[in-house]
Amino acid sequence: MNGAEFIRMRTAHNLLPAYENNMGIEREIQLYHFQVLLWREALWTLASPIFEQLQSMTVSVFELDRFSREMGRLGSLEYIHFALDDVVDYSEEAYYGGEMVMSDEFRTAAEARKERNLRAMVQFVRDHALLFPGRLKTVTSSDGELWPDLTQTCPVEVEWEILEIIPPLQTPTSLSKDNFLHLSAHLQSTDLSHVQDITDLESPSLWFNLSRDGCEFLQRCRALRSIHMDTLGPGSFTWAAQEKQDKENMGNNSYNNTQSERGVSGLDGSRPAYLEYGLVPLEDFNLSETEEVHLSDETDDVVFAFSQTLKRLTITAATSQQMQLPRTLHFGRGWVDLPALTTLYLTAAWNKLALDIQLYQHCPNLTFASLTDNSTRYQLQDIVTCLPAELSRLDTLDLTGWSALSFHPGTLHSTAALKKLWIAIGRDDVDSYFIPPQEELDWSFGNDPTLTAEAAGARETAAPMVARPRWTWDWQLPELTSLTLTAEFAYRFQFHMLQGCPALEYMNLNIRTSVNCRVAQRVLAMSELFIPPTAGKPREAIVAHGLKILRLLGSWRMDDTMLEQFFITLFPKLEDFEEDGLRGYELKNLVDVVRHKAYWLEEMILSCPEPRDVYAESMGLICEDEIEDEDEDEEEQEEEEEEEEEDEEEEEDEDEDEDENTEKLDRKAAQEEERGRFVHVYVGWHRYGIKKL
Known part of the structure; x- marks a missing residue:
């Protein structure tokens, strides 16, 4: 070199x-x-x-x-x-x-x-x-x-x-950022009749020279089934809505004017218009807003034009507009029935997501719905509740922001297939939530027993309001495995909901609030842990048999008399518990309950003050070093047992009899019982252990 x-x-x-x-x-x-x-x-x-x-x-x-x-x-x-x-x-x-x-x-x-x-x-x-x-x-x-x-x-x-x-693309079946510039160079001479997918098209460079040709290339994609792209601006899909309107004006297929008589599926009856008249059979529509081009009429045009075939609808507002004045993004106004729609994903980012009251009723076959915005504060009198809907196939429901506030809880009476439920205010990474004062919440639900007649009349005169529908918390959700509630929804949560959720494994109730929030502490009462009594029947404890993970975050309060009922009876198979702000109990009493009766519990994260070493030892908390030594001994023992099992398996004949198999299963059961003898407890920066008795 x-x-x-x-x-x-x-x-x-x-x-x-x-x-x-x-x-x-x-x-x-x-x-x-x-x-x-x-x-x-x-x-x-x-x-x-x-x-x-x-x-x-x-x-x-x-x-x-x-x-x-x-x-x-x-x-x-x-x-x-x-x-x-x-x-x-x-x-x-x-x-x-x-x-x-x-x-x-x-x-x-x-x-x-x-x-x-x-x-x-x-x-x-x-x-x-x-x-x-x-x-x-x-x-x-x-x-x-x-x-x-x-x-x-x-x-x-x-x-x-x-x-x-070079020559134009030869009968492409998909368009993406990899070939769209090539298409743009020969836009008029390229056969687009076989294009089924448009994916990952971004602006502005990939739309080079598109302003000269407009959006007409979309109309030429007659086999189109999927679109994932940035918005092109107003009028991008006017052609599709016009095609649909022209066909309906012919009077041969008024499919979209048919409502309830079609039932849940809405897919039977006469030959669909998209087949009868050669309309584009779009199934998946995913549109993203950009800083340069805002959302306008695209969603409404697409919903109307492709109502018979649309299965997945995803609209994403620009996420980089945090410092701009929020807009109100309306969805659902003037929509027709969408019998094929199974996935609805709407995110308004820092804007307000405003849903038409009939939106859910237009989507009877939804299996996944995620409707979110980042709104954190609101006025109760501004809430407009959607109409209840029958959503018997819904699997996942994620409502954050205004979509949560406007949701009608009566809809949950029809969602027996629901597996995941998330109802929240604000993003999932915020440190605190806004919760209106208790008396204002009661008033918004048409129930404020603390007001005198004179005061109630004065309030009604000052700000008349239509009461929000009450949350009964008595839904039957046999498939539900995950539940997350924040802000006012967690604050008003009633534990008797758990009776209708036998499969629930994860629950997060977060009422963290800012210092300036006037909402009172959420005090748990023993009566909440029992089924509301009925005439002639003794009081029956609520039991969530399947719950394994519980998060209780924010200003909760529970006294010592409730510890056993809460951790042992209510959640008998709880494995992982975290609280941040729970007060009212003595750590010593919690340790005592866990040591004697919490068989399944493995880990606890607590926000209570750290005990001094002497006091920690007296109440039965073992320091971290001792736990590690115990864990190492257990690991060595498990390795030895595994090696012994492998040796036994090598020696066993293929015709091992039933008695030996039974003995093996019994031994594994004993090992499982021996596992988890410690509950790991994190208090502040310290890690302790509670040895189960």
Whole structure:
């Protein structure tokens, strides 16, 4: 690497001295140059003997002249990839925080070299097209990834120029960011009748020159079933709505005007319009808003136009508008029935998600619904409740923000298939939630026994309000396994709901509030842990047989008399418990209950004050070091037992009798019983253990 030839080739790279010096010592710099030269030579050595047979090839832009001289041998080439390995673009990252020293002369020379490279790429493709017309089908380019912290790019205008030279896409079945620029270069001459999927189309560069052609290319995709793209703005799908309207005006299929008489499925009856009249059979629509182009009429047009076939609808507002004034995004106004829709995902980000009161009724076959915004504060009088709906197939319901406030709890009487329920205010990563004062909450539900008649009349005069539907908490949800409630929904939670949720395994009740919040502490009463009494029947305890994980976060209060009822009777198989803000109990009494009766419990995270070492030991808390020693002994014992089992299995015959199998099962059961003898307890920064008796 010290020879004249290497030095000449290294100098040809013409790197900025400040960048080259940052590579390290001279030996390291030489190695970087050597690796690049070796890569180029390997590329040429492997390809040149078989140029005539190559159908695809990667070309070094730095050595493009060398490849151009062999153009006559590249008659089989259909795909070419330009590796941008000549350093002509510099970035701040290349200097590792140092000063960017680039003279005007060097910058001018680099820009000129870049222009020569780009022109050479265009000419290479043009020459091949002239010599072998129609043979080259695909041309791509990317950074050669040879120089650290430097990314070389090809301007979209040059890519466009190259793609105009080669033939258009041949009857594509999908469009994406990988081929859309190619389509755009031949938009009018490309057959789009077979396109079924449009995915990951982003703006603005991928829509280069689209303003000239508008959105008519979408209408030409007659087999289209899936769209995942950034919005193109107002009117993008007006053509689809107009097609549907024109067909309905013919009077031969009034499918969308039919409501309840079709029942839940709504898919029987006359031949669907999209088959009868050749309408686009779109099933999956996923549209994202951008900072430059806001959502407008796209969703309403799509819902109307593809109501018979639409199965999945996803709308995502721009997430980078936190510092802008929030907008109100309306969904559901004027919608028709969507009998095929199973997935509805709407996220308004920092805007207000406003749902039409009939939205759920238009979607009877939903299995997944996630309707969210990041709203954290609200006025109770602004809440408009949706109408209850029959959603017998719903599997997952995620409501955050205004969608949670406007949800009608009566809908849950029809959701027997529900497995996951999330009803919250604010994002899941916030530290605190807004909860209106207790008297205002009661008033919003039409029940405020604390007000005098005179005060109630004055309040009604000042701010009349339609009462929100009451939450009865008596739903039968036999499939529910996960429940998360925050803010006012967790605050008003009633434990008798658990009677209708026998499969529930995870529950999170979060009422963390800010310092300025006026809501009272949520005090748990013993009566809440029992089924409301009825005439002639004794009081019966509520039991959540399947619950394994419980999160109780925020200002809860529970006294010592409830500990056994709560942790042993209510949650007999609880394995993992975390609280943050629970007060009213003595740690000593909790430890005593856990030690004697919490068989399944494995871990607890507590927010109570850390006990002093002497006091911790007296109440039965074992320090972390002792636990680790015990754990190591248990692991060694388990390993020995596993080895013994393996030895026994090797010695056993294939005709092992039933008695031996039974003995083996009994032994495993005993091992399982021995497992988990400690409950790990985290109090502040300390880890303790409670040894079960």
